[in-house]
Amino acid sequence: MxxxxxxxxxxxxxxxxxxxxxxxxAKVLGPDAEPVVPKAVLSSQQHFAQDGAIALRASIDERVTDLERTATALNAGSGADPERVLSDLGKAYQKWTGTTVLDLESGEVLAARGERIPLAWLDKDVLTGDEALTPRMVRLETGDVRLMTMAVLEGKGETQQLLIASNSLAVPSINLGPFRSMAVVARGGEVLATAGFEQSEALNSDAEREELTFLQKQMTRLSDRAAEETEQNPLSVREPGSGGYPGVSGTLLGDGYNGRVATAGYASLAAADPEDGESVAAGLGLTVVAMLPVVQQHATTVDSRQLYxxxxxxxxxxxxxxxxxxxxxxxxxxxxxxxxxxxxxxxxxxxxxxxxxxxxxxxxxxxxxxxxxxxxxxxxxxxxxxxxxxxxxxxxxxxxxxxxxxxxxxxxxxxxxxxNRTDGTVSIPAAMVNDQRDRTDLVADRVRRALNEAQADVLSISRLIDVDDPGATETLLKDALREHTRYQALYVVGEDGNVVARAGGDPHAWSEEERTLVRVSGKGEKKPVVQTGAPVPKHKGTTLVGEVRVEFLNSLLKRPGLGEVRIVNADARTLAASDGFLAFEGLPNDALPDLVRAGNVQVGAGPVENGLLIRDRGAVTVAAAAPFTGGGIASDLGWTVVSWQNADRFEITAYEREDRAVLAGLxxxxxxxxxxxxxxxxxxxxxxxxxxxxxxxxxxxxxxxxxxxxxxxxxxxxxxxxxxxxxxxxxxxxxxxxxxxxxxxxxxx
Structure with missing residues (x-):
């Protein structure tokens, strides 16, 4: 046979x-040792660090781009007075801790604003070397680290001036929650900036202060390990075709203290999108570390489900x-x-x-x-x-x-x-709810900053517009639209409401009766219309309007491990979403609008506890809402970022056993x-x-x-x-x- x-x-x-x-x-459903920390919690810390790295990368790149764009626009003219340059720069962008203009030939400081910038680090290599005018990190006398960004200005005559702007490397100023901390780490493991520890310095008991000291030491040790890990090539640490975060990221476990274990996620700064091209921030060798102490799990008895x-x-x-x-x-x-x-x-x-x-x-x-x-x-x-x-x-x-x-x-x-059916009885770790809330807050902060940046760009461009020369204005708008990928159209609206010059898509109506400079319209259309405007100087009633692409806002919301994310207005109507949506549609769950309204009411009244669990017919949903706070014109819009996801997506042992049982049956x-x-x-x-x-x-x-x-x-x-x-x-x-x-x-x- x-x-x-x-x-x-x-x-x-x-x-x-x-x-x-x-x-x-027997292997996958039988007795097995429980992990010290659920894998879902570790993955959440990794995603948190990735979000922080993306936000910091975008912030640094935007500041460098804004300074270079401003210098290019000024050089196109006949030269401007240094004092006026810094004054206009400060009015358009409130993002630098200090600005200085100095004469390149003599080294004399011609104008200065804000924090005093030390100049001892300036030398010939900085100005003429292979990496000339590359942003540099400089430590101040106070111990703080500043990122110095430079651009050359063409002064009056044949003189050249150097525009220097400094800004901090702090992580986004968001509510990190109790004992959560983030750090910006340089090559070699040096901690450049931290956030979160200052929220715990007001602790009264000795035990809490000892735990804070322990966490600070853990942050230093884990930052060293994270810096070593991020020295690797991103292509070598990921499987080919796996996608995901473009930089190096991962998780670390620290030591335990009083039944808690320090967990950390780390992520190197990398371009969030290949279409973004070169990233100045990605070349600085910085790493963001997010740390959170979680309760250590102790599995002393064998679960009956394991015997099953x-x-x-x-x-x-x-x-x-x-x-x-x-x-x-x-x-x-x-x-x-x-x-x-x-x-x-x-x-x-x-x-x-x-x-x-x-x-x-x-x-x-x-x-x-x-x-x-x-x-x-x-x-x-x-x-x-x-x-x-x-x-x-x-x-x-x-x-x-x-x-x-x-x-x-x-x-x-x-x-x-x-x-192994869970039937909605699984205990979701409190850290997962907190992470959903904090990550949503981070996304909201990023979107708010992007809208503020959009309005600042429009304000900066408006100072260069000459309404009396429509041809030059239209050329300026086309160049600006090509440089600013966040806009789908730029146009100048006259006092009578007619469009004087335009670039990009078809313009929408802009009324001077409304006082807000950031507006949303388009009800009944396929997608909302987000407009931001700035008055043109010396031309009363003339406004430069930029329409922000909804796709740009959608791209800011797409984050792994966060589920579905949407931007809603004060009436809980959708303006942007990580997935497909209809303009101004409602939220799919009845509890989500209540969460949005509760978050808006609590703004300014102390910490916002805007995360919750929704249990419905055996399904568990983790949801969070974060209203726009933190300053800028976008904080007055009344918008909120809402996120939710099914808890069965978490790498929790009970859900994993349920999935394995289904797989065994299949x-x-x-x-x-x-x-x-x-x-x-x-x-x-x-x-x-x-x-x-x-x-x-x-x-x-x-x-x-x-x-x-x-x-x-x-x-x-x-x-x-x-x-x-x-x-x-x-x-x-x-x-x-x-x-x-x-x-x-x-x-x-």
């Missing part, structure tokens, strides 16, 4: 797969052996017996009667073989007995397959649908389909056709040639049946020839 044909291979494969699935079930896993594995072995026994008794043994009997008849052994199986196609074939044995010259039973036996054993080989499938389904269905179904389908296609269907051919042969059909389709047991019986047909045909020809010979002899005499 061939190795891959016949009845033996699928039954053997069924045995192997049943044992393998039982072992896998061992019982399920044992039950699968028993049912699998029973299923194999059914197939062996009802399919394999009768088929092998037919193979031996047919080969015996084909060889001419007609003395012993054929052993006829008790039922199914094998009984029909055995009965037909017995009748052909009688036709070949052996002693046979009467035909009526054969017909009765054929009618008696009309049942087929599909019955054993159905019985085997039922036996295995008795295991697959309960395991896949009933075992693997059992696949086992049934593969093995029993194999037997049906290779054995049962050919056996049914063979039974019909054998009965036709026994009934006297000697013309039909029988040829095997497969080289297996069924094929061997078909070959024997063909040999028997040939023998019967030869016997009939001999019988027809014998009576004719005496008649010829009589006629001859």
């Amino acid at each position: 061939p190795l891959l044909g016949g009845i033996r291979p699928p039954i053997a494969l069924l045995c192997v797969l049943v044992l393998a699935l039982a072992g896998l079930t 896993g061992l019982l399920a594995a044992g039950a699968l072995v028993l049912l699998g052996l029973l299923a194999v026994a059914v197939l062996w008794v009802t399919v394999q043994r009768p088929l092998l017996a037919l193979f031996l009997e047919s080969r015996r008849l084909a060889r001419g052994d007609l003395i012993r009667p054929v052993t006829v199986p008790r039922w199914g196609e094998a009984a029909r074939i055995g009965s037909a073989l017995e009748r052909t044995r009688g036709q070949l010259g052996g002693v046979s039973a009467p035909d009526s007995a054969g017909d009765a036996r054929r009618r008696r054993f009309r049942g087929g080989g599909r019955g054993p397959l159905a019985l085997t499938a039922v036996l295995l389904l008795l295991w697959c269905v309960p395991v896949g649908l009933l075992l 693997l059992g179904l696949a086992l049934i389909v593969v093995c029993l389908g194999w037997i049906h296609l290779v054995v049962v269907r050919p056996l049914r056709a063979l039974a019909a051919d054998a009965e036709n042969l026994a009934d006297g059909d000697l013309k039909t040639v029988h040829y095997p389709r497969y080289q297996d047991e069924v094929g061997a019986v078909v070959r024997s049946l063909e040999l028997i047909r040939q023998q019967l045909q030869a016997r009939r020809q001999n019988q027809a020839r014998r009576p004719a010979e005496p008649r010829l002899d009589a006629g001859g005499r």
Whole structure:
């Protein structure tokens, strides 16, 4: 018999797969040590660090781009007074801690605003080296670190001036929650800035102060480890094609203290989108570390659900052996017996009667073989007995397959649908709810800053517009639109409401009756229209309007591990979303609008506890809302960022066991389909056709040639049946020839 044909291979494969699935079930559903910290909490810290790194990267790149763009615009003119340059820069952008203009030839400070900028770090390499005018990190006398950004200005005449702006490297100023902290780390592990510890310095008890000291030491140690990890090449630490965060990110576990474990996520600064091109911030070698102490888990007893896993594995072995026994008794043994009997008849052994199986196609074939044995010259039973036996054993080989499938389904269905069901009773770690809230707050801060930046860009461009020269104005708008990817259109609206100059898409109406400089319209359209405006100096009633792309806002909301994120107005109507949405549509859950209203009411009244769990029909949803706060024109819009996700997406042990149980049930179904389908296609269907051919042969059909389709047991019986047909045909020809010979002899005499 061939190795891959016949009845033996699928039954053997069924045995192997049943044992393998039982072992896998015992492994993934049986007793296992609980992790010290849930994987979901660690993943959340990694995502938190990624969000912080993206926000810091965007902030640094925007400041560098704004300074360079301002210098380019000023150089296009006839030169401006240094004092006026810094004054206009401060009015358009409130983002630098200090600005200075100095003469490059003499080194004299021509103008200064804000924090005093030290100049000892300026040398020839900074100005003319291979990395000339590259942003530099400088430590002040106070110990704080500032990022120095530079741009060359063309002064009056042939003189050149250097514009220097300094800003801090602090992480976004958001509500980090109790004992959560973030840090900006340089190459080598030096901590440049921290946030979060200052919120805990007002602790009164000695135990709390000791824990704060412990966490500060942990932050220093984990920052060193994070800096070492981020020295790797991002392409080497990710699997090819895996996507995800473009930089290096991961998680770290620190030491324990009073039942808590310091968990940290880290992420290097990297461009958030390949379309962003070169990123100055990504080349600074900075890393953001987010740390949170969580309660350490102690699994002292074995969960009953883990015992269910061992019982399920044992039950699968028993049912699998029973299923194999059914197939062996009802399919394999009768088929092998037919193979031996047919080969015996084909060889001419007609003395012993054929052993006829008790039922199914094998009984029909055995009965037909017995009748052909009688036709070949052996002693046979009467035909009526054969017909009765054929009618008696009309049942087929599909019955054993159905019985085997039922036996295995008795295991697959309960395991896949009933075992380890959570039914909304899983305890969600408080850290997950806090992380959802804090990450939502971080996204809200990023969107608010982006809108403030958009309005500041429009204000800066408006100072360069000459309404009396529409051609030059339109060229300026086209250049600005090409540089600012956040806009879909820029246009100048005159006092009468008509568009004076434009670039980009079709403009929308802008009314001077409204006093707000950031507006939303477009109800009834496919997507909202977000406009930001700035009055053009020296031209009363003339406004430069920029329409912010909704796709740009959507891109700010897409963060892994945060679920679905939306920006809603004060009426809880959608303005932007991480997934598809309809303009100004409502939120899908009734509890979410209440969460938005509660967050708006609590703004300015202390800490906003705007995260909650929603339990509905066994499903658990973690939701959070973060209203725009923190200053700038966007904080007055009344907008809120809302996020929610199903808790079953978290890497929590209970949900993982439920998923593994479902997977085990699906693997059992696949086992049934593969093995029993194999037997049906290779054995049962050919056996049914063979039974019909054998009965036709026994009934006297000697013309039909029988040829095997497969080289297996069924094929061997078909070959024997063909040999028997040939023998019967030869016997009939001999019988027809014998009576004719005496008649010829009589006629001859």
